[in-house]
Structures are given as structure tokens and as C-alpha cells.
Amino acid sequence: MLRFDNPDGGVWKQGFDISYHGNEWDKEPLEVFVVPHSHNDPGWLKTFDDYYRDQTQHILNNMLLHLAQDTRRKMIWSEISYFSKWWNDIDSQKRDTVRRLLRNGQLEMATGGWVMPDEANTHYFALIDQLMEGHQWLEANLGVKPTSGWAVDPFGHSPSMAYFLKRAGLASMLIQRVHYAVKKQFATKKTLEFYWRQNWDPASSSDMMCHMMPFYSYDIPHTCGPDPSICCQFDFHRLPGGRISCPWRIPPQPITDHNIRERSLLLLDQYRKKSRLFRTGVLLVPLGDDFRWAESSEWQNQFNNYQRLFTYLNTHSELHVKAQFGTISDYFRALRNRTARTGINLPVLSGDFFTYADRDDHYWSGYYTSRPFYKRLDRLLESHLRAAEILYSLTLAEMRRAEAGGVSGYRGDFPAGEAYQLLIVARRNLGLFQHHDAVTGTSKDWVVMDYGKRLYHSILALKEVLVNSAHWLILKDKAAYRHEPSSAFLQMDEVQPSQDTLPKKTILTVGRASRMLVVYNPVSQKRSAVVSIYVDSPAVRVVSMETGQPIPAQLSAVWAEPTRMSLKAYKLSFIAEVPPLALVLYHLLHAPDKDDSTQRANYTFLARDWQESQSIDTGPFKASRLQGDEANAPLVLANAHIQTWTSPSSGLLEKMKLAGDGLERHVQVRFFWYGTSPNHDKSGAYLFLPDGEAKPYSASLPPQVRVTRGPVFSEITSCFQHFTHTLRLFHVEGLEGHSVELSNLVDIRSEVNRELVMRLVTDVASGDHFYTDLNGFQIQPRRTLAKLPLQANFYPMTTMAYVQDSNSRLTLLTGQSLGVASLKSGNLEVVLDRRLQQDDNRGLGQGVTDNKLTASCFRLLLERRRRQEKEVALVSYPSLISHASSLHLLQPLLSMAVNPASSAASLPLLPSYQPIRKALPCDLHLLNLRTIQNKEGAGPSDQSALILHRKGFDCDVLNTPAHLHCGTTHGELDLDNMFTSLSVHNLQRVTLTLMHPENESGNDAGDSDSRSHHVKLEPMEVRTIQVQIG
């Protein structure tokens, strides 16, 4: 076990003295690859466009010029967002030069993602999507397939990334920001180069070769060897007279005949020392920094001086060194050759590299929550993109099917090309936001706004794609489709007024004529879930268009203030039953007769002294006040599956019980504040440096508590000064009834240096163990360590966290990434928002004070376990119900209303569109059905990427699959029988981002028969299949 004691290591402050004898390289020479790189953040202190204009385009232009001058010079590039923008700006002559440099190996595309993504807050849908977007761009424009990963700046590293890169066909990868004590330990054991194994993959088919950089930073002072004061002297961009110098006060010297021997030996000493931390004599020396290589003089100074040093070193055979410029793949190739020739083995490791600390107790756990408004907006764009991609692909497939059958005029004037452009922009905006200064919340205020606008505009654009596709799919006569952007046939039910405000429900007018509502289920399993819309009249009911039968529904008030309801809107909630990937139509009918109209919720208010004088206006709803003894009894809500008890004074959860099973747990929801450290170093966008333990949230006034009871859902809303908390229970037989919804509206704009936390205090005997997900893809077991500072025990929660004991598991599912910890047995706490007045000295140069009214949504799931384990397992999985409940949060049903003003409103419609014959197995998730770009132009091709994920799940958590409407098939799927009327052609198994045909004989393609349309996935695997559907 590591001690994390941070002793002074000498010149290598966080390490130790490195020594060597000098004869270590006599047999096999030291082989040095100096890799020029420029770290280009797609937005941070400047926006993406401003960085491009001021720096990046000059870097790339100079690269062409200076690489072309000498074939020994090399360079790597990794951000395709920038590269593709530059590509659009350059002429064909420059493009030819780029192709030549790539062909002869002088230029290499590393990773090749749209950005270098954050690995903590990112969901795997977006991680894979941005990788595919970058790779597809590279293949289409340059014919290049990346082979090595390069991630020098993400704030901690996730094994999910290693898995996705491996499955994308990359052979090796590099990581850099790892806790300094872990780096030191790895250096001591010579395990800085290792095979990264997924902890769920004992078959080891996904092992990825990984290089971890040993020192503090990726800048030049920290990459040539252990002594930054010496390495800095070999950054010839810092030559005297330039704009930057060495903080260690020993400047670089230009290499001359006079000093070359002394300089070469000084640098070689650093190379040799660094090499002692690795198992082979092949050495990687990155040469670059943020936005480097922008000026011509920099290129000349670096390349000319280094080339002189290399020539000297290489011509003195007694030094046993071969030094050269190289790319990252040049390095890995030499490393592989060396290990193969010498029989040196690299170790195998599993796990993740969170939470990162770069020095002292400076743990980077603040960014797990910073700018939570945008972390939620990110998930909204993600769900809209996935839903739109799938519906659009199905629309094009239906058109192809009809046309293949000889039907003409079937497309109407459906804007397939236009919609495809909107999808591409949305993919790229979502991709851009996965950057390690974007979703992390670590950019300047105006850069955050620039990202926000991109997310916001793409959500609007995707709604357009969704309503156009849905419109076409539900038309009886497809040829009658008319594209009328000014008066769309369908309107999405939510509208976000601007990039920094929460979405608002559209109020539907229900007059004498009926309104039609289309509900889309974007997941590949059947769903029975509650849809809520706003209507302008209480006299309304819902009827299925298919059967004409009334649908169970509830009318509730819309609250303008805690005790004042809106007079303009009512909330209509009904239980929609929607087959997989289907569209189902409902009628909203005017129901003037009260007996005929929808059942109304009733309200209970808790009377407080200060509120006695306030009048409560509940319009057409029944309301009462609890007084006396009644007001002191716990508030109980129950459905067929769960019973909850909440405190009558706060309205906050106290206890949960599973109805069938009798399992009961104290689960108290509490709120706390963290302050920031009184020391010099305080919390900021990156760092969490609290002033000790959290203090209970105490309100100056007791909260206004409002209880809603109805046939479809019941809820308790508590309005505090800084947040409104709602606990909701759905009266649904299906999956939604198994968990409790918790949601918050948080506003801490009045506060100074405070962070608001929601804590679950439970009697689950979890000890110091808990579990968090990584990227929504896998679960990482965690242990809270008392020897570490409080902030070190926080971890990213992308989709869920849980605590468990021998007979129960309590899972908190989240609709947005936030920081989470379990500081005491049975506790789980989530940081909801942070407001920090100062910079935390990581280059951002500002605090986090652009807080907004921010929504966060969760589901709480209590489950019975039957496992009695003695040891804590290294691998853990959510249950099937937990997976499905997470999808309810992340991929909700989407509703759209037919616009009565549209000229097409009177055209006959189908009662539903059901593309899937049978639901996919419970554990198979359709991650995406993504239309592939046409090779010739920018439009859609007839090919799609079908991305499937077989989720690993825990069988020892008892669940009732009857409610899931699906079973499992051991990962098998017959694509020939998947669709109702569509069929699958030209199936090709490919790597994750479509770059290579999948090697059947290699890793675990399982027993898939390449001739049939039968696919099989092992648990946890994500696979891409290229198909033509039509």
C-alpha cells in the first residue's frame, strides 16, 4: 500500500535520486525518440475559434514549412477538431504536402479523436462518438488510421479509454496526469510501461500497451529527465532574448562547436537517468507544450539545435546512444522490437487513475462538479443526438426499402441532406464539449458560454431532425411529406429559451378539436413510463390512437411559487406504453364533463407559524393543511413496490422499504455545505480544498413542504432558500415504479466560497467500500482511505454510485456527472454546485462564479442482495434493473405534439411506427445506429454503424425481470429477425470506429458466423457492425 507521504526527492521533487553505472547500454544502445508535439486545447482561456485564429493555424502552417525542409524532422498531432478546420482553409498544394508528410512518417495523427477528451465526466456514448468522428474524418480526407494514443492533459485516466482505443484498432497509448505518488511507485517498480487490463476481462483480449509519463508535466522541463533545471536548458524556445525563459534561472545556450560536447553529455545524463525508470533501453522524450511551435524561429531553434546534439551523440559510439526525432508510433514500434528481441516482459495492471493530485494535497476532485449546469446540458445533447441518429437512420432505411421494392416518390421532399448536416454539426459540438477543459468546467466564463451556445444550438437542430423524421415515419402517405421549416408538423414538448437557462415545457392548447401527441421510445427495449406535458385546460383526457381506449393519467398543478399555482398551465401525466424504438400516437381530447376528465391530484401543505397568514391558491385542485399531531407524523408515500417515509418538518426522505420483500433501510437525505480552506491555496475550478468536514445546511426559515398525491405519481416538494428538492414516486407497475426519483433545483448565486452537497445517510453497512461508475461503461470499486485528505476520497460519478452490505444495495443513479464520496459507512454524498471566488493556480486565472439556476436529477434504487461474500470483489456490476433505470434518466421518452397550424395537420397518420419485431435482450443496448457519411460528398451513405453494447450485470441482486419486458440471450442477436419490415444487408464486423475489418481469428469475436447475420457479444463488450438496412 502506498503511503502518500510526499517526501522531498531532490531535483526530482516528487521522486528520488536516479543513479547508473554507465555500462548499462554497452550491449544494447540507448535508443532515444524525441517527439515534437503541440498541445492545442479546443477552448480554454480562449474559444476554439480564437485559438485557431491566433495560434493553431500558424502552428500547422509552420509545421508544413519546417517538416518539409528536412525529412529527419517529425511531429505528432492529435486534435482533429483543429486539423479539420485548418484543412478547410488550405489549398490543394498544402494538402498534398500534408499527405506526403503523413506517407513518409514525418507527421503522425495520434489518437485521432475530435478532441483529447476528459476521462472523468464523459459518458461512453460521447467518448466513442468523438473518436469515431475524428477517425471518420481522417479516413475520408487523409486515408490515415491512427495506431497510438496520446493523452497528456486529461486530469486523471480511465481504463474505459484504454478499452475503446484497443477496440478502435490502436496498438498502444500514452497517459500523463497520474497522482505523483503513484508515478513514483511505478517508477520504483519499473511499471510505468504496462499492459492495461480491464478488471472485468480475465480473458485479457482487451489488454492495451500503455506508457505513463514519469514526471510532473508534459512540458519540456519535465520530459527530458528528472531535473527540470537542466531539461529547461534544452527548450531552445527559451533562448535568452525570447518571450519566455527558464524559471530555474539557468537559460538554454545555442549549441555551438565550443559547447557541444558539454551540452550533449549533460542532456545524455538526463536521458540515461530517465531510462533507468523503464525496463528497456528505448526512451521516449516528448518535446512540446501548450500551443507550441507557432513561430518560425521556434521551429528553427528547436530543430537545428537538437539535430546538432543528435549528430554529436550518434557519432560518438562510445556513448552507446542513438537519438533522433520520432513520432509516438516510432517509439512504440522500437519498444515492441526491443521487448520481442530481449524477452523483456511488461507487467499487467488493472484499475483507474483517479483521483489525480499533481502536488501536495492538491487533489483535482473539484472539476467532477464544476459548472454542473453544463454537465447536465451535455447529457441532454447526448440523449437528443442518440435519439435523432437512430430515428434518422430508420427513416432513410424505410425509404431505401420502399424504393428497392419499386415504390417511387416515397421520400416526399424529406430534407435528408440538410438533416445530415445538422447531425454532423451536433456530433462535432458534442465531441468538442468532451474536451478536458469543456465538460470539466475549467474554461474561462466566455469560453463556457461559447460551448453552451454550441450545445444549445445543436439541441435545437436535433429536435428538428427528430420531428422531421418522426413526421415522415408516421405519415400514412409518405409521398405527401412536405418540409415546412417555418411551420413544422411536430413540435417538441420542451423548449430551452437560451444556452444558460433550463428547458421549459411548451403549453399545449386543447380546444374542442383533439390534439395529437407522438411519443418516441429511443431505447431498444419496450417501455412503460410516465410522460408529462403541459396543457392549458384541466378539461382534458388522453386516449390511445391505436385502441381508442383511455390511458391512465393524472392532472396536477404547475406551481409558479411554492404555494401559488399557475393559472395558465396544468401538468398532464400519463403512462405511455411504447415498443422498442417505436413512435406511438395519443389523442388529447377536450373533456368538459368532470367525470369524463382526467383524475386530479390533491395537495397537502404543512402549516408553519410563519406561513399561517399566507393563502394557498390551488385553483381546481383539492388542498388541505396538516395541523396539530397530523403535522408531526412522517409523510408516507407508497406504490406497489416501494414505501417511503419522509420527515414532516423538512419533507426529506428518512426511510425506504421494499413492499414485496420487506427489506427496510434508513435512507436520510440531508444537505450540507463545504467551505474552502483558510490557507493560501483554496478551492477553484479544478481543485477541491475544503475547510474540513461539511456543515449541515441550516435554513433561516423552515422549508415550505407540499405533498402531491395522484393515481400516476405522488411527490413531496421541499422549498428551501438555496434549493428545491422533490421526491417522486411513480404508481407504475413497470420499471419506473422500482426506484424513487430525486431532483433538485439549485441556486447558490448568493453564496461566497461554498459548495452544496446532497448526502444520503443510511444504515447500509458498507464500511469504507463503495462503487462508482467509469464513463457509464463499467463499475470501479472504491475504498475511502482515512490516511488521505477528505478531497482525495471524492470520485467522478458519471451515471451511478452505490453502497452495499451482505443483503442490500442502495444505488444512486444520476442524470449528470458530479463528484461523489462515501466518507462514512453507509453514506453517499454528491456535490451539486460550487461557487468559488478565486483561481486555484492551474492556469485558468479565475474562480467559478458564473453559477446558474441548475437542475440535477437522480433515481434511488434499493435492492435485495443474496451474496454473502467474505472478501470484497475486484469487479462489480449493476443489476439489470439498475441499468434500465439509468436509461430512463439518460434516454427518456420524447414527446412531440402535432402542430394544428401546420398545413399537413389534416393528413392521415399511422397510429404507431414499430421498427423492431422483438425487444433486444435486456442486457443488449443499442448504443447508436449512426448513418455513415457518403464517401463522395458530405451527404449520408446507405451504410450505418450499428453499435451494440452487452452490459455486464450482477445476478446476485434480486430483480424481477417480468417488469423489464425483456429477457437475456447470452449476448446473441439475430439481425435477420430484428426488424419488423426492414432487412439487414452487407453485414461487416468492423473495429469500433469503422477503421478496420474485425479480425475474426484474433480476439474474442466469439462464435459469430461471418456469413449469417447472427452476432454474439461477450459481457461488457462494445462492438460496431457496419450494415446496410433497407
Ligand SMILES: [Zn+2]
Ligand atoms: Zn489541455
